[in-house]
Amino acid sequence: MPLPTVPYHVETLSDQEHLARAQRFYELVNQRRTVREFSDRPIPDGVLEQCLLAAGTAPSGAHKQPWRFVVVQDPAVKKAIREAAEKEEHDNYEWRMSEAWKRDLEPLGTDEHKPFLEIAPALVVVMALKHGDAGPEAMHYYVQESVGIATGMLISAIHAAGLATLTHTPSPMGFLQKVLNRPSHERPFVLLPVGYPAEGCQVPDLHRKSLDEISVWL
């Protein structure tokens, strides 16, 4: 049965205001950078909760909202995650990654050492739910796409709140399910350390593709 409906409106704006808003949003997100050096400064109360609520507004296949955000602040759990992640990353850099992949990572200066997993005040592990908590009959659809969109919104919300994050994929990420004691239908999707950049933090001087490169207009 279809749900009852409610009226939906967008604000009435002038053409200039539409453009100004689009520009302001672009300027905001264009300042976001992936940070790999964190301070241990605590996150003010309530900020992460609001960011997670923002992520939870993401569209999802058949509105199944196939995500769960596991927030880790306990130093012992962060340490366990760091140890397991560094073990996987050691194998990645040692023999799992192709030479081409390692060459592509070289400009970013990443390696198998992940101290930020203990230093950042919070780690948000985004879980993709293969099916609903009720069991496999509670089907989910377009899980990857839905969780990817929610993660993008979470990253943007963290940035808009004045915090920094890193999109981290210490793959394979199966260890997170064990360390976090999560059920088998929750698959680790991405790990986001969240906090403030360390004093003197530097990021690679990257350039983003132009509008011409990223779009085709027909």
Ligand SMILES: Cc1cc2nc3c(=O)[nH]c(=O)nc-3n(C[C@H](O)[C@H](O)[C@H](O)COP(=O)(O)O)c2cc1C
């Ligand atoms: C799916 C995905 C996985 C990533 N995994 C890692 C990672 O494991 N470690 C890391 O240092 N950066 C990782 N990154 C961050 C990218 O390197 C970064 O987004 C890219 O270099 C562009 O930099 P920017 O985010 O500052 O614009 C990942 C990004 C994405 C989207």
